[in-house]
Amino acid sequence: MSDSSAGRAVPPAPAGGAPAPSRAPEKVVKLRHPWRIVVAVLLLAAVAVFVIDAAQREAFDWASVGKYVFDKRVTQAAGFTLLLTVLSMIIGVVLGIILAVMRQSPNPVLKSVAWVYLWIFRGTPVYVQLVFWGLLATIYSSIDLGVPFMEPWVSFPTKVLFNAFWLTVIGLGLNESAYMAEIVRAGLLSVDPGQHEAATALGMGWGKTMRRVVLPQAMRVIIPPTGNEVISMLKTTSLATAVPFTLELYTRTRDISVEIFNPIPLLIVASIWYLAITSVLMVGQFFLEKRFARGVGARPDAGPGPVTASMSAVELDESAAADAAIAAKHGGDAR
Amino acid sequence: MSEQTTAPAGAPAARDASVPMVRAEHVSKSFGSNEVLKDISLEVKRGEVLCLVGPSGSGKSTFLRCINHLEQVSSGRLAVDGQLVGYREAGGRLHEMHPKEIAKQRRDIGMVFQRFNLFPHMTALENVMEAPTQVKGLSKAKAKARALELLARVGLAERADYYPAHLSGGQQQRVAIARALAMDPKLMLFDEPTSALDPELVGEVLDVMKELAKTGMTMVVVTHEMGFAREVADTLVFMDGGVVVETGDPREVLANPQHQRTKAFLSKVL
DSSP states (O other), rough: OOOHHHHHOOOSSSSTTTTOOOOOOOOOOOOOOOOHHHHHHHHHHHHHHHHHHHOGGGGOOHHHHHOOOOOHHHHHHHHHHHHHHHHHHHHHHHHHHHHHHTOSSHHHHHHHHHHHHHHHHHOHHHHHHHHHHHHHHOSEEEEEEESTTSOOSEEEHHHHHHHHHHHHHHHHHHHHHHHHHHHHHHHHHHHOOHHHHEEEEOOHHHHHIIIIIHHHHHHHHHHHHHHHHHHHHHGGGGGGTTTTOOOHHHHHHHHHHHTTTTTHHHHHHHHHHHHHHHHHHHHHHHHHHHHTTOOOOSSOSSSSOSSSTTTTHHHHHHHHHHHHHHHHHHHHOOO | OOOOOOOTTTSSOOOOOSSSSSEEEEEEEEEETTEEEEEEEEETTTTOOOEEEOSSTHHHHHHOOOOTTOOOEEEEEEEEEEESSEEEEEEEEEEEHHHHHHHHHTTTTEOTTTTTTTTTTSHHHHHHHHHHHHOOOOHHHHHHHHHHHHHHTTTTTGTOOOOOOSHHHHHHHHHHHHHHHOOOOEEEEETTTTTSSOHHHHHHHHHHHHHHHHOOOEEEEEEEEEHHHHHHHHHHHEETTTEEEEEEOOHHHHHHHOOOHHHHHHHHHO
């Protein structure tokens, strides 16, 4: 409509009943991307070929995959893998926070101890560390409590105290803490020093300032790479066999595949479980990130409080209201 | 005002009206070899509004930060309400205080920053409630009632549930003032409270400060707002190069500066 009228001479003032030519959005011919379509079709075709082929290929042995994916030994192993991941991440995060704080300490001894710890645990392969933990009982046959170099008060045989499971948890957790320490440190450094100052000026102590003001803000920076670490840890648990702890997913499925002389379907079974657990963890990360994103992003106009409705009126009256409020307070609040 | 917890041992029982709110005697402060404050002596009386002006780098902000021990003085004595800040005098020597004791001293001193420094993960209301609940142990309900009252006083009752990111600079600074007032301070420090604001937002913050001054609050204000100083301040202190160059009634100093450096500075800003 407006298209046709735009071409002709339009009188400056709309004549009679004809309304002013409204500015309808002009039709724009979109740029076409033929190559995108070609590439997409080729890619889809390749994927389809692969899937159809895989479904028929005997080596994958889908029947066995189906048979073992909910095998009790496998589901139990998945449980152990998840447990290993969670426990060692807890150790990693807690110790990581302690190490990060130590690295920022004004005490040079604390600082260097943390640095050396990081240097050792990040500088050697986890696999090697896990083998070491497996040999703990060989190196220290008993754990003694008491005054050093004197007769101990109590003495526990290491083998009784720590089984392979706990050695794995400790090994993975201590290794992880070295990485977590750096992630936490980056998070702490990302918080504006003014925040620390403001909390201090309000009379908050160091601990409270950290807990209430700095850490909640640092979390936004800490969570995404930590999610990465959790997923990475899930897969690192497959190295537990170095301790050796054999009940986790990878080693367990390997053992079964040796029994049935067919490694491939069990590898698929293990992968399915790893993927499933990773997906669940990713959902958890999503909600955590949302929780700590408070105060950033879109204006919460739809959110809390009945503030939206009377907004513009408030805006106008604001200074007047302020004056009135202050004036009203005047009498009672004079100090 | 707020009930005082037991004063640290050795501190004179102050709180009598003749003791100035802030007393600085020969205060110096160095960062490494850079001496930022040189032998500053000044007093702020109870209920007085003192404006600190001067070119940037003159040490006025540093001095302000020394008052609540965000910076440590290098020499000299600085007392608030008769108590040395950050130190205890015993046996003729100064002893550093434990951070907990210093934190206790800071409760009574409110501070407002140039860049607001509101806690971004808390709403305006939560910002104001934070210190009373966490530091003073006030119940949530009481703190909330008081916080709403303070937000109304700075004209932001309707914005209580907003996060700082969704407030304008002027509104944020007013929340910051409410946050400082929530601790019932006996002294308020303002570190260039309007310098980070768009020009049209300066007025609303200054208005709140003017009202606060009328209630008899003792205020030390580092500012470039000469109009505010002239109208509200009881005393104007001009600093340059780490020393106090000139002190006096703001109307007189601004109209008729005695020192060459004051004249030079004022000719640039007025």
